[in-house]
Amino acid sequence: MSDGARLNFWPGGERATGLALITPPALYALFLLAAPLAAIVVVSFWTQTGIRDFDTTFTLNSYREALSDPLYRQLMGRSLAIAGAVTLATVILAFPIAYFISFHVPAQRKSLWIFMITIPFWTSYLIRVFLWKVILGYNGVLNSGLQVAGIIEEPLSFILYNANAVVITLAHAYAPFAILPIYVALEKIDRSLLEAAQDLGESALRAFWRVTLPLAMPGVVAAVLIVFIPTIGDYVTPRLVGGPGGLMIANMIQTQFLRLNDAPMGAALAVLAMLIVGACALIFVALNARFLRGRGR
Amino acid sequence: MKGGWLRGYAYAYLIFLYAPILLLPLFAFNQGTVIAFPLTGFTTQWFAELATIGELHDSVITSLMVALTSAVLATTLGTFASLASIRYGFPGQRPVMAFIMLPLVLPEIIVAVALLVVILRLGLDTGVWAVIAGHTLICTPFAIAILNSAFAALDGSLEEAAYDLGETPFATFRLITLPLVMPGIISALLISFTISMDEFIIAFFLTGSDPTLPVYLWSMLRFPQRLPAVMALGTILVVLSVLLLTVAEYFRRRGVRRSGGRDSGGFL
Numbered sequence: 177m178s179d180g181a182r183l184n185f186w187p188g189g190e191r192a193t194g195l196a197l198i199t200p201p202a203l204y205a206l207f208l209l210a211a212p213l214a215a216i217v218v219v220s221f222w223t224q225t226g227i228r229d230f231d232t233t234f235t236l237n238s239y240r241e242a243l244s245d246p247l248y249r250q251l252m253g254r255s256l257a258i259a260g261a262v263t264l265a266t267v268i269l270a271f272p273i274a275y276f277i278s279f280h281v282p283a284q285r286k287s288l289w290i291f292m293i294t295i296p297f298w299t300s301y302l303i304r305v306f307l308w309k310v311i312l313g314y315n316g317v318l319n320s321g322l323q324v325a326g327i328i329e330e331p332l333s334f335i336l337y338n339a340n341a342v343v344i345t346l347a348h349a350y351a352p353f354a355i356l357p358i359y360v361a362l363e364k365i366d367r368s369l370l371e372a373a374q375d376l377g378e379s380a381l382r383a384f385w386r387v388t389l390p391l392a393m394p395g396v397v398a399a400v401l402i403v404f405i406p407t408i409g410d411y412v413t414p415r416l417v418g419g420p421g422g423l424m425i426a427n428m429i430q431t432q433f434l435r436l437n438d439a440p441m442g443a444a445l446a447v448l449a450m451l452i453v454g455a456c457a458l459i460f461v462a463l464n465a466r467f468l469r470g471r472g473r
Numbered sequence: 474m475k476g477g478w479l480r481g482y483a484y485a486y487l488i489f490l491y492a493p494i495l496l497l498p499l500f501a502f503n504q505g506t507v508i509a510f511p512l513t514g515f516t517t518q519w520f521a522e523l524a525t526i527g528e529l530h531d532s533v534i535t536s537l538m539v540a541l542t543s544a545v546l547a548t549t550l551g552t553f554a555s556l557a558s559i560r561y562g563f564p565g566q567r568p569v570m571a572f573i574m575l576p577l578v579l580p581e582i583i584v585a586v587a588l589l590v591v592i593l594r595l596g597l598d599t600g601v602w603a604v605i606a607g608h609t610l611i612c613t614p615f616a617i618a619i620l621n622s623a624f625a626a627l628d629g630s631l632e633e634a635a636y637d638l639g640e641t642p643f644a645t646f647r648l649i650t651l652p653l654v655m656p657g658i659i660s661a662l663l664i665s666f667t668i669s670m671d672e673f674i675i676a677f678f679l680t681g682s683d684p685t686l687p688v689y690l691w692s693m694l695r696f697p698q699r700l701p702a703v704m705a706l707g708t709i710l711v712v713l714s715v716l717l718l719t720v721a722e723y724f725r726r727r728g729v730r731r732s733g734g735r736d737s738g739g740f741l
Binding site for chain 2: 190193195200202204208210211212213219228269272275277287301303306310317320324351401402405411426430433434442
């Protein structure tokens, strides 16, 4: 942007105008996001005594129960494992697509490819998940198709209403979230760097490993975070395709709030889930920074 | 051919992405009452059945109202935030913007229970207004992402020229800035509308006695005899959202062209 005088709606210069403009959205986020998030933390230390009544004495009971009850521990562990598997599958499957669009699709066709990849993501989430149930289910498209073709005799049990079905469905739902950040990072790579590497005698594979991949890493990190963090809180997919063995922590949070009337327990589970996810994200970012430093000799 | 196997993989991946959506119309026009192969014959009765479900119509109206209001609110807040951060800058910009963008990665169930807790504590009742409040919160970051690229592509010297030629700041904004970023604003409105129309979990927690379309759809999924009608409804929704997205994409590209930028593709 040029250095000339910019427009000021407000007396007191550019920053004052900026401050005045940011006030409404910042206040909205403060009252409808920061305050409610703080409220969840506060409520998690209370005890529920009636439908809307709480005993507001500070207690760690909900946390104690959440951390000691095997049911909650199992759900939390499974949610982490599923979110991890979804992230791994989504990012590994997405990288070649992003690479293909960035390096092999002609410039004028790129936005068409991106558009085609984002379309399925914008169609009804509930119906998409339900259709995966139709595809993977007992009499599903996949099983009946393979049976008619004579490839299998019994329905494939490893994708039947379990954690694997949840992983497949979520990997589908989050595909564009992984492709787009990686694509953006790849697009930023100066192509002459790759030419230089190859001119200096690196093989194509080594140039990819030493130039492309490290430069694409910020996109991969963004993709990992943007897939991992929301998937841990997914409610619809485990309910529809997960069966009893594929339920996740969000299903338990919903049960606590809307069925068992134990908001403090639900809040404690939500806080714990966020803390664990936050810790995983930080560890991942730190490991990645170390990996890049180690490679950047 | 260079990238030959990659191209094959890309087409296979597209099939994976589109598989569920391509199945929808097959079952929507299928006579069978069970959602499974083999197909038994062509019918349009499931679309006719949709016309007879009164609660469904109510939920569509509720959803339209919620989505329209949320889209307008989110785009307005997004325009403020985008202008402030791209054109002006302000103290504490990075943390404040990061916080406003937080719902982009925050699981929706967290937003939903957080708002529910506050509403219950304040002694208020859940309802359509609460869904609008929640949807505005999650749509604003998407609106900001779109508007940021619209404002960043804007050539500041055009505004300065108008200003130097004697226009007031507000007239400059109305005559120069607004028309140039209009495609971005329309695109932000359409994307926010689409997100709100499709959002389930926040609406599920906060909607009270007036279900939105996804919440009603969720209840339909529990009744096997309703499933063919769900397929018909899904087909209609897919066609509508593809139409809406094509319009949004058209405006986004027009905006990029108008401000003379290079098209780098994508909404995000």
